[in-house]
Amino acid sequence: MSDFLDILTHGRRLKAAVKELSIQELEEVEQKLAKVIADRREEEAELQKLEAEKQRKIKELREAMAAAGIDAAELLEGEVKTTSKPKRKRAPKPAKYAIVDANGERKTWTGQGRMPNALKEALAQGKSLDDYLI
Incomplete structure (x- = not known):
């Protein structure tokens, strides 16, 4: 144009x-x-x-x-109304993967966001992500 x-x-x-x-x-x-x-x-x-x-x-x-x-x-006192629905928080996603780290702590991961270091290390050693499915 x-x-x-x-x-x-x-x-x-x-x-x-x-x-x-x-x-x-x-x-x-x-x-x-x-x-x-x-x-x-x-x-x-x-x-x-x-x-x-x-x-x-x-x-x-x-x-x-x-x-x-x-x-x-x-005029506006107490009369302010919002027409939009209040936003609801969504439920957290369930964990998809679990691993026990070096300290004996169980770490879980949903598959989104940052991967736990223990799981990264296990994958770096050649293990499959499917091995840690819950």
Whole structure:
């Protein structure tokens, strides 16, 4: 898309890109581009109109709140609700492998994360991981 914009916004590159087009084809492109511009202007005008209406409503609400002696903080006090569900912790995965290390301690491993050193050493000695399946 950026190549298209570079060509469209650079006079010489645009001229080179449309060199093969006839006058009639260029005029059709001009009409289509004029329509796109007009549509964009309408969209921008509509967005500005909506924003102005929103700002007007905000001003009215602020004035009404000031007249009633209500502060914005009072409106939000105790009313904050979250729509998302609370995140639940997942249950830990069960151990898949077990080995007894040099100290006589039983080390387990789920197959994820860091491998226990005792298991690394056993694998380095040529043993298979399947030998330690639980």
